[in-house]
Amino acid sequence: MQPLTLGKVAVRCGILAVVLFVVVVIALKFGAVPVSLYGLAKDLLGVLIGRSSEISSEYGMIIREIRLPRIALGIFVGASLSVAGTSFQALLRNPLADPYVLGVSFGASVGSILALITEPHLSLRPEIAAVFTPLGGFLGATLTIAVVYLLGRYHGEVDSKTLLLSGVIAGSFLSAIIMLFMTMLPSSNTRGMAYWLMGDLGTPTLPLLNWILRTGFFAGFALIYLTASDLNLLIAGEKEAMHLGVDVKKVQLVVYLAASVLTGLAVSVSGSIGYVGLIVPHVMRMIFGTDYRMLLPASAFGGAIAVVIADTAARTVAAPSELPVGAITAIAGAPLFIYLLRRRLA
Amino acid sequence: MSAVRDSVVERGAPDGSRMNADVRLSIEQVSYAYSPNPSQAPIFTLEATSFQVRAGEIVAILGPNASGKSTVLRLIAGALQPLSGRILLNGSETHSMEPRTRAQRIAMVQQESQLLFPARVWEFVLQGRHPHGKSLRFETENDVKIAKNALGQVGAHQLMDRWMDQISGGEKQRVILARALAQQPVLLLLDEPTLHLDIGAQVDFLHTLRKLTVANKYAVVIVTHELNLAGEYADQVVLMQKGKCLRVGTPASVYQRDLLEQVFQTQLTVEQRVNGRPRVNVLESSEETK
Numbered sequence: 001m002q003p004l005t006l007g008k009v010a011v012r013c014g015i016l017a018v019v020l021f022v023v024v025v026i027a028l029k030f031g032a033v034p035v036s037l038y039g040l041a042k043d044l045l046g047v048l049i050g051r052s053s054e055i056s057s058e059y060g061m062i063i064r065e066i067r068l069p070r071i072a073l074g075i076f077v078g079a080s081l082s083v084a085g086t087s088f089q090a091l092l093r094n095p096l097a098d099p100y101v102l103g104v105s106f107g108a109s110v111g112s113i114l115a116l117i118t119e120p121h122l123s124l125r126p127e128i129a130a131v132f133t134p135l136g137g138f139l140g141a142t143l144t145i146a147v148v149y150l151l152g153r154y155h156g157e158v159d160s161k162t163l164l165l166s167g168v169i170a171g172s173f174l175s176a177i178i179m180l181f182m183t184m185l186p187s188s189n190t191r192g193m194a195y196w197l198m199g200d201l202g203t204p205t206l207p208l209l210n211w212i213l214r215t216g217f218f219a220g221f222a223l224i225y226l227t228a229s230d231l232n233l234l235i236a237g238e239k240e241a242m243h244l245g246v247d248v249k250k251v252q253l254v255v256y257l258a259a260s261v262l263t264g265l266a267v268s269v270s271g272s273i274g275y276v277g278l279i280v281p282h283v284m285r286m287i288f289g290t291d292y293r294m295l296l297p298a299s300a301f302g303g304a305i306a307v308v309i310a311d312t313a314a315r316t317v318a319a320p321s322e323l324p325v326g327a328i329t330a331i332a333g334a335p336l337f338i339y340l341l342r343r344r345l346a
Numbered sequence: 347m348s349a350v351r352d353s354v355v356e357r358g359a360p361d362g363s364r365m366n367a368d369v370r371l372s373i374e375q376v377s378y379a380y381s382p383n384p385s386q387a388p389i390f391t392l393e394a395t396s397f398q399v400r401a402g403e404i405v406a407i408l409g410p411n412a413s414g415k416s417t418v419l420r421l422i423a424g425a426l427q428p429l430s431g432r433i434l435l436n437g438s439e440t441h442s443m444e445p446r447t448r449a450q451r452i453a454m455v456q457q458e459s460q461l462l463f464p465a466r467v468w469e470f471v472l473q474g475r476h477p478h479g480k481s482l483r484f485e486t487e488n489d490v491k492i493a494k495n496a497l498g499q500v501g502a503h504q505l506m507d508r509w510m511d512q513i514s515g516g517e518k519q520r521v522i523l524a525r526a527l528a529q530q531p532v533l534l535l536l537d538e539p540t541l542h543l544d545i546g547a548q549v550d551f552l553h554t555l556r557k558l559t560v561a562n563k564y565a566v567v568i569v570t571h572e573l574n575l576a577g578e579y580a581d582q583v584v585l586m587q588k589g590k591c592l593r594v595g596t597p598a599s600v601y602q603r604d605l606l607e608q609v610f611q612t613q614l615t616v617e618q619r620v621n622g623r624p625r626v627n628v629l630e631s632s633e634e635t636k
């Protein structure tokens with residue numbers, strides 16, 4: 001009997017942070033301009049520990065202005081989607097729940113697009129205009145998961161297969177809406193169809209929006225993490241959790257809203273990157289076990305690592321042209337989904 | 347072991363002299379109505395029900411399907427709010443307790459736990475420490491000690507490192523009981539705990555429960571179909587039919603042939619055994635009960 005301790009969680013997170021750092025250095029190296037891996041790692045470490053504030057000037061501009069922001073975006077988008085997926089899995093008691101599979105990402109896309117369309121007509125103050133798109137994404141995500149959940153309920157019980165089907169149908173419906181928008185509207189202010197349907201980290205984000213994404217991630221993660229031990233019990237069923245002292249309604253509401261915030265934020269800056277919330281928690285469960293107090297931070301790091309790797313592949317495999325990052329995650333994620341579904345049915 | 351058994355039998359015998367001291371749980375004129383749609387007439391009603399449970403005592407709620415047994419249990423557990431009347435555990439209403447406080451005092455043993463992801467037996471038992479933990483509830487040395495002790499008390503210490511989905515039904519039921527003990531409750535509620543067990547495992551389980559109830563002074567309420575097991579192990583039985591509480595008393599006083607035949611709609615005989623416990627024999631079923 002060796003229960004999980006805070007120390008164990010910290011050590012494992014430290015290891016994952018090192019892996020993330022290595023992945024980031026390698027991802028920074030890839031691109032049109034060659035960069036020395038050793039010099040890069042040394043410079044980055046220097047910046048991280050505060051010894052120097054400069055990356056070598058030969059490639060500094062490219063690293064600072066182009067590759068690093070994109071990687072940073074990938075880190076927070078990946079972590080958000082993965083933590084959202086892990087949370088939805090506990091909330092819906094379904095290991096296949098993922099923002100993309102359940103159509104929630106498309107809901108967030110529709111919300112974000114509507115916000116992008118209406119924003120210029122509202123003459124908002126810049127601070128409010130900056131939160132307008134993520135707010136739209138959040139509302140879209142919240143509404144979609146509510147609808148999918150209600151459709152998946154049958155006689156007061158959530159049926160796993162009905163829930164997944166409802167999610168797939170909702171996703172298909174919402175992606176048709178996205179296509180409708182994309183066809184009818186000028187592409188200048190709404191980005192492109194591939195962006196919303198497959199996800200893309202190539203669109204630069206405003207500093208304010210970046211700040212919102214990061215703050216939102218930490219706030220959402222903290223809220224969900226505080227319920228981690230309740231989620232361990234909620235997975236066994238609402239009644240059982242209640243008898244073990246979980247305030248079921250409160251925990252469900254907090255996690256539902258926080259996971260919708262994470263999904264809405266991520267989608268509003270990167271579109272619908274699929275399957276991250278499915279692949280990463282699954283791999284992390286295999287490595288670290290099912291305890292949410294370990295699984296949630298592990299999923300955050302794992303999501304960051306996975307999306308940075310996928311985006312590096314998206315930038316380089318078909319260079320000089322780029323794939324949407326969601327194409328890479330779907331190629332890896334869809335087969336895994338099928339495998340997990342078959343195993344559950346068996 | 348035999349000493350324990352003897353003392354159990356002795357104190358379980360009918361005893362009119364017990365006073366109201368030591369009452370842990372008191373169900374006072376509790377009624378409840380359930381309707382799926384508030385504008386319609388309720389499809390199930392529970393009429394005023396009263397009984398009391400003392401420390402160290404097992405009370406069994408008996409009755410056919412849809413008699414309201416489980417509703418009474420859920421009302422006691424605080425999961426449902428009574429329409430009228432009160433349910434007091436050591437003087438506080440169970441429904442208005444905070445979920446955490448309630449779980450520190452009341453533990454529920456349900457038929458089977460559905461696990462989405464595999465868990466070890468020790469992890470499962472440690473869940474019982476959840477209501478006692480701090481905010482992130484990382485388990486302490488003390489929690490581990492209590493969980494180990496709980497497993498020992500139900501005689502399942504050797505199962506500690508096994509997976510929950512790889513132990514037998516009887517073993518699993520003991521582990522679920524151990525988790526309830528780890529909550530260190532004053533009131534133990536059990537919903538058909540022996541339903542899927544073979545007869546040997548049923549007797550084992552109830553014998554362990556009897557022993558622990560006396561040793562730890564739990565108040566125990568158990569819902570069951572098993573007339574004979576309830577007759578053997580319960581100090582009091584509450585007989586229910588169609589949302590009505592018909593009779594409360596010792597098994598010997600409640601197990602009347604006419605009454606049981608009418609409630610369970612089958613022909614049977616009741617014999618009083620030398621230990622003061624009744625035994626019910628169901629006769630060959632008549633045409634209409636088939």
